Amino acid sequence: MKAFITGIAGFAGSFLAEHLLAYGMEVSGTVRNTSKEDHIRHLLPYIRLHACDLRDKAAVNNAIREAKPDYIFHLAAQSDVPSSWQHSIETLYNNFACQTHLLEAVRTYRADCKILIAGSSEQYGYVKPDELPVKETNPFRPLNPYAISKITQEHIGYQYYKSYGLQIVTVRAFHHTGPRRGENFVTSSFAKQIAEIESGLKAPVLYVGNLEAKRDFLDVRDVARAYRLALECCDSGEAYNVASGRSMSIREVLGILLSLTDSDIDIQVEASRLRPADSAEVSGDYSKLHSKTGWKPEIAIEQTMADLLNYWRAKITS
Numbered sequence: 001m002k003a004f005i006t007g008i009a010g011f012a013g014s015f016l017a018e019h020l021l022a023y024g025m026e027v028s029g030t031v032r033n034t035s036k037e038d039h040i041r042h043l044l045p046y047i048r049l050h051a052c053d054l055r056d057k058a059a060v061n062n063a064i065r066e067a068k069p070d071y072i073f074h075l076a077a078q079s080d081v082p083s084s085w086q087h088s089i090e091t092l093y094n095n096f097a098c099q100t101h102l103l104e105a106v107r108t109y110r111a112d113c114k115i116l117i118a119g120s121s122e123q124y125g126y127v128k129p130d131e132l133p134v135k136e137t138n139p140f141r142p143l144n145p146y147a148i149s150k151i152t153q154e155h156i157g158y159q160y161y162k163s164y165g166l167q168i169v170t171v172r173a174f175h176h177t178g179p180r181r182g183e184n185f186v187t188s189s190f191a192k193q194i195a196e197i198e199s200g201l202k203a204p205v206l207y208v209g210n211l212e213a214k215r216d217f218l219d220v221r222d223v224a225r226a227y228r229l230a231l232e233c234c235d236s237g238e239a240y241n242v243a244s245g246r247s248m249s250i251r252e253v254l255g256i257l258l259s260l261t262d263s264d265i266d267i268q269v270e271a272s273r274l275r276p277a278d279s280a281e282v283s284g285d286y287s288k289l290h291s292k293t294g295w296k297p298e299i300a301i302e303q304t305m306a307d308l309l310n311y312w313r314a315k316i317t318s
C-alpha cells in the first residue's frame with residue numbers, strides 16, 4: 001500500500017510516517033520547505049519527499065501524479081489557534097485552498113484512493129457541561145478562525161464525497177502532544193521552559209496562560225495509530241472523534257511536568273498567553289471510532305509528559 005502524508009515533516013506527520021513504515025506501507029509526503037526536515041531526518045532513507053506548497057495547484061497535481069497513493073492523510077494546515085486570530089483570512093484561505101487543491105488532484109488523477117482529513121476538537125468550540133464527553137452529533141459552536149477553517153475542511157470533504165464519490169473519512173482529533181511538539185503549544189511551552197530552567201538558561205519562572213481550561217489529552221503516537229485505523233476501517237462521508245473520553249485541566253498537566261523536575265519554579269501568568277475566547281472544558285466520546293476499529297488510547301499522560309520533557313532536555317543540551 002502506498003501512503004501519502006501532507007505535512008509529513010510536521011509533528012503528527014512525522015509520527016504517522018514512522019507508524020505506517022512499521023506497518024509495512026510505502027510512505028511519501030509533502031514538505032513545503034526542504035530545509036526544515038528535523039522531525040523526519042532519521043526517516044529520509046525510507047520515505048520519498050515531494051517539495052510542494054499545497055497552495056500551488058500545479059505542484060499538488062504533480063505530487064499526486066507522481067506518488068500514485070492508495071491512502072492520503074491530509075494533515076498539513078495552519079494549526080495554531082492564537083495566530084488564527086491575528087491571521088484569520090490567511091488561516092481560512094490556507095486550509096481551504098490546500099485541501100481543495102488536494103481533492104481536485106485526487107478527483108482528476110487518483111479517484112480510487114482513500115483520504116483522511118484531519119479535523120479538530122476545536123470544531124465543537126463551546127460545549128455545554130451536559131454535552132460532555134462530546135459526541136460527533138454535537139453542534140459546532142466555533143470560538144476561533146482556526147475552528148471555522150477546520151469545519152470548512154470537513155464540509156469540503158463531505159461535498160467531494162457526495163458530488164464525486166471520493167472516499168473521504170474525517171477525524172476530529174482532540175488535543176495531542178508528545179516529543180517534537182512545537183513550542184507554541186501548551187505542554188511543549190511548559191516542558192521547554194522547565195528544561196531551560198534546569199540547565200540554567202532561564203530564571204526559575206515559568207510563564208503560563210489560562211490554567212483552568214480543561215482538555216482531552218492524547219499521545220501523538222496513539223493518534224497516529226487512530227489515523228491509520230480510521231482510514232482502513234471507517235466509513236466514507238463520516239466523522240470520528242479521536243479522543244480519550246476524559247478531560248484534565250492545564251493546571252493538572254503542569255503539575256505532572258513539575259513533578260518530573262527537581263528545580264524550584266515560580267509560576268506567573270503572562271497576559272499575552274490569554275485568548276479572546278477559550279473553551280472551558282472539552283472531552284470527546286470515541287465510541288464511534290472504537291466500534292469500527294477497536295482503537296483506544298494506550299499511552300498514559302504521565303508517560304507522554306516524561307517523554308516530552310526528555311525531548312526538550314536533549315534538544316537544549318545538544
Ligand SMILES: C[C@H]1O[C@H](OP(=O)(O)OP(=O)(O)OC[C@H]2O[C@@H](n3cnc4c(=O)[nH]c(N)nc43)[C@H](O)[C@@H]2O)[C@@H](O)[C@@H](O)C1=O
Nearest residue numbers: 079081120121122174175184185186208209210213273278
Ligand atoms: C485540538 C487543537 O489542539 C491544539 O490547539 P490548542 O488547544 O489551542 O493548543 P494549545 O496547546 O496552544 O492550548 C491548549 C490550552 O492551553 C491553554 N494554555 C494555558 N497556558 C498556555 C500557554 O502558556 N501556552 C499555550 N499555547 N496555551 C496555554 C490554552 O488557553 C488552551 O486552552 C492544536 O493542535 C490545534 O491545531 C487543535 O486542533
